[in-house]
Amino acid sequence: MKIIKAKDYNDMSRKAANIISAQVIMKPNAVLGLATGTTPIGAYAQLVKWYNKGDIDFSEVTTINLDEYKGLDGTHPQSYRYFMNEHLFNHINIDINNTHVPNGKDEDSDHACEEYNRIINKAGGIDLQLLGIGLDGHIGFNEPGTAFELGTHCVKLTESTIQANSRLFDSIDEVPKEAYTMGVKTIMQARKVLMIASGANKAEILKESFFGPVTPQVPASILQMHPDVILIADKEALSLIE
Ligand code: F6R
Secondary structure, three states: OEEEEEOOHHHHHHHHHHHHHHHHHHOOOOEEEEOOOOOOHHHHHHHHHHHHOOOOOOOOOEEEEOEEEOOOOOOOOOOHHHHHHHHOHHHOOOOHHHEEOOOOOOOOHHHHHHHHHHHHHHOOOOOEEEEOOOOOOOEOOEOOOOOOOOOOEEEEOOHHHHHHHHHHOOOHHHOOOEEEEOOHHHHHHOOEEEEEEOOHHHHHHHHHHHHOOOOOOOHHHHHHHOOOEEEEEEOOOOOOOO
């Protein structure tokens, strides 16, 4: 594993965007695994800037996102499809048909998950998977205790996640109770993994994930077994790792 120390959030974002753009330059038809959340917003903004300068061409790129709420349509402002369109896809020359997010509107979980696995396989797997990390070590929506061997599957959101997410919805009843997520197995099959993290609140879980025991109780800990992982984190997030 390679750990790259960034000065701050902006520096982390630029460094991550550099690695993503290098991947696209080296393989114009690269398959990028993408994440939502607060952490990657700066990296996406940087990619848009470089695209506008003419430095990156996304016309042949395919993207495969980690997760989506079950029940939300892509036009819902809290859906992850909406997030990706707003922060990245609407601002670059990617073919929107080559951007994939699990289909939240498919009420048939088995069908939705099989379909997503099929899309990932058809794309030939993921060249570079971008990941954030949850405070409990989750990656995608793979919460502590999730079996490592799962592909795309449907998860029930924990009461604390529903509570936490309710701030983004008009009422707690509107918060989806389930989500579709790429499984740990699929994440581990990505040829390269790029995790980004920022802020002191991520320090403890980064230490546990990369220097503690490998256990489903800390889903990100499995990345210790991946042959090509880069962690880019700012000083605060790396404060417990030296
Ligand atoms: C998002 C995702 C999540 C986030 C994680 C960290 O697609 O899969 O695992 O990466 O919850 O979120 P932030 O970046 O908001 O701290």
